[in-house]
Amino acid sequence: MPIVALATCIDIADHNGMRSSLKHLILVVGLLAFGTSSLARAGVPDARFLDVLDMHGMPASPTDRSFNIFFDAGAWHGYSLPPMGDDDTGFVGPFVHSLGDGRWVGQRFARVVLQEAGNHQNIMVVPTESHAGPGYLVRRFSSPLVSVDQTLFFANSSHAVARIELRATRALDVNVTLAGQVMPNEAHGLAIRGGAVVQTFEHSPSILTTTLQGDGVLAQHSTVTGAAYWIGVNQPLHLAPHQTTVLYVDQVLTYDPQTDTPQAMGDEAAWMRNRQRWAGYLASIARSHLAGLPDEVAQRVAAKAIVTLLGNWRAARGDLHHDGVIPSYSNPDFNGFWAWDSWKHAVALALFAPDLARDQMRAMFDYQAADGMVPDCVYLDKANNNWRDTKPPLATWATLAIYRATGDKAFLTEMYDKLVRYHRWWFGARDHDHNGLAEYGSTDGTAIAAKWESGMDNAVRFDTVTMLKNGEGAWSMGQESVDLNAYLYKEKIDLATIAKVLGKSADARQWLKEAASMHEAIQARMYDRQHGYFFDVRLGSDDRVTVYGSEGWAPLWANIANPEQAARVVGIMLDPHKFATYMPFPTLAKDDPHFSPVTGYWRGPVWLDQAYFGVEALRHYGYATQANAMARRLVLNAKGLTGQAPMYENYDPLTGQGYQSANFSWAAASYVLLLQHRE
Template structure:
């Protein structure tokens, strides 16, 4: 297109936008536009090298086309419930417009393309018509594109959309009642696409091998000063045999989406960190919210409640994990409490008769991992939800389940019955026991042996400082819950048990010569003197004396150990096994452990030091304050992110850090 004509079209479109049509429809909070870069195009069905927009628990997501792509529409969908997740389409909702009087195509010039909280938006102009496409989720089943038209003159236009599926032998296109229906080999899932106005479904469908077209069956009448709207609806049904998809009210859906997201964003005013500009704190919090809600998946298949997966960017993480779930729920409590409650319920749906909660659960329960559990933070998460909501009914619902889970640890994981527990496994393997710790390859576990406690119950031969700190905190939290729901006798018993456990932790796991908490061997009683992040867990829980805490804090603030450029690595910098890039749990910074470190400092009155470490966690992690996704872990020496992008518990930890 000639540059002068293009500029004239852009000016005309901007004038139309200023008249109120498009701006009124989207109402974006400009501070949070493009918090994350959502542009990309898959090079293969399993390409996850860029960010994808999900919301409302949907199992299908979309992206903006690559920058410089002047075509209309969006990229997708990515269907997360197909195996480990795959792209079912490359192009979605591309517009085909024609002047009904002249029968000439209407070329559109893009003027902007954005990712905003809760939607993607693209805007286009021609000399006569301005168009906006807003992609959002009406609910977990329906992705909608609201296509808005404003004309500079009275005219009729013919409207069609084109979609391109991923060229793949695994899918098949058909048509049914004016919809395009896409099915997939080896899966019962169905993706259906329709085009309609606010009054009726309408469309003539044309199919090809790898693309489809749907045209409105009558022209759209445009009048200056009025907005005409057409909707594209793409619905994913996981299993038509059992699912009962919720309908989408396409006319009301956009307003409901805006109301829901306004609720989320309203909580941003409560995110703050001393010495950090509030705009920066809220930008990071907004990104963290978008990350968590982007990993939200609704109940489907054998997942009976909604929850949050660890990361859509990693094909290994297509389910709910227990340890992750507790952290997600604690962070969600302050802005999405309904999802927080369901996240906890989802894991306890699978609580065993003996009280155990499995490591992870999936759409197909045959893949659930019962070889181990995960560190006990469920009560902490439940109490966080109560503190945010005042919901005593949820406490009553969960109390007995939490008690059974807590008691299970001492029944199945206290080999010598001394009141301190060990990580372990149901199958006697060391690898499953390490998984149960959540710190799979931590140096402190390099020499463990397994001890049998009973049928299907094994322990490592060492008591862990973090595990027992979590269990101590659970007793305190169970006491608070019991008191809140009127179980005064239970509350007194929990406090009595907590006092005894606090003494045992100090006597057994604290090294007065080194001023740090360590794991302890069962048989030899020797301490496993590896300086790891587990050593400050007793401070996070309040299990240390003030004197012990002062010594631990000295270690935490030593730049040769844990006060690194990005602070609080999982292994001390001066350890010979320190491996900050490829070490996984042998040196990288994991944000949950770093958050616990900051909270530990605060609990014992080291507020200034806590603020300093927290600011470094925000400012020195590369990309956290800009557009980069939040990563699974980070290099403590450079701040570079590694492993899985869009990692939920990193996002949850930043929310907890800033709230």
């Protein structure tokens, strides 16, 4: 049956409100089956996962982030494919993320100009393909005389390479020039040094260096005119018929020449290492499976999630001492590492990039204070680090996940004391009445920083909070939050597990004793029998903050609820008037008068971390069928997820439309985890 006919049949037959999602799903599966083999025959690697994101675009201004950008290997500079209909060779960029909040400094990179050496006639080539693959961009051009294939990849975090393959239909001598164009406002920084094209920037020590090398390139010359530059090969290249000649245009970003020395390397070997590295990442996709969802779709969404996470990978530079993953390159406010984000990133990264997962944890704990606190976020310039608050305690969960994925006991040893200090800090600085249950708070006494500390900045449950001083630089909200204490309970259980692995039996017993006490306190104080849900509780009373939010299923995720409590909570989670929406598990119940799915931020949109915790909560208490159904909705009803749309910061639970920051890392991490195969 033809693909479109199959999709049409399903569209007519379906009566459950899933028409558009199922129709799109079948089209995706069909196109994957139809297109993969032909592209693979054309020599395009990883053809199954081509164009999971549309990487075409041209900046309208230096700060334009309205389209997707290709980053890899921890690079702080990235590129895009020219818009469809732009027939010139080369790539767009680079965008340099480490300059201020990030900006485009180049318009065109690695443009190829060919002339027949005998008559100096330009050889015109026309585009035939333009794709974004996992770890590379590729463009193909052809003419009756010669074909040009361009592949852009990263050799390492400093070194971008455009690999250019020339293949003639007959013996041909050609003059070759590689051209580039910087943004007009950057022309003043363009110069020639030692034959290389260099670009410098005001108020920054960074240098961008562009060079040419490859087969038959014995001598070359470089020129700069205004915002344009050219690197020409001094002698014609001889192209043997049907043989491939390879050139490389290297673009190296040196963050600070006084402290950084980019490593020199062979470009061909670097391309092979790039392919091996990405083959390792993509091997993890074989485990991507969700009952009732075709594996082809699950694996393509997982591939997009991996591409998203690694697109936000940034190498250690400046005051960032280890590599990590930023929340989103699409948002200029996210040019650093955040604690809560980092813990979630690390859990997903452990499954396919464990070295990066370990470094993600280290990057935050590099700044752990003497009292145990870890800052909210850290930046290239540590003067910008936010010490007004921290973020919810999921660091031990992340560390244990890395160990379970890798068996790296040495990493547990490295992290254990740091995790213990961070855990103890919560009860020292955030337990106002010393009853063993903690509160979110701040170091400066402000409610806004305390709300930031929760990660759910403007959640309705915090609308009337007051602040209480615990000591110098330590303040608490006037309410104990159920999610915070669920996380802390789970930390005690996980610390006990780590202690056992490390042979610290006495520590393990102590953690389990503390966990048992906390388990009892959360059940008694935070579960409301009348409402059948877990809520925050005001200090000094038994008054519960009866707002139905995603925090209410955190005790199920942490395995605190008893079966009766879990059944009541699950009933609310699966109520279509509350949380079982078109895209399920919003952060605020649908029937709450404050529910605002479009502009509400934490007052109604779906955040994938909380939705993932919700799915896991169902699984923990035996509701696997319902968990799979909700997980399928999260995949199929997120608008464009199975197509080329990026993963967004949050989603409209009523329509599936993505909002806020595109290319959001913890959404990607959540999808990686959501799609992990279960026996």
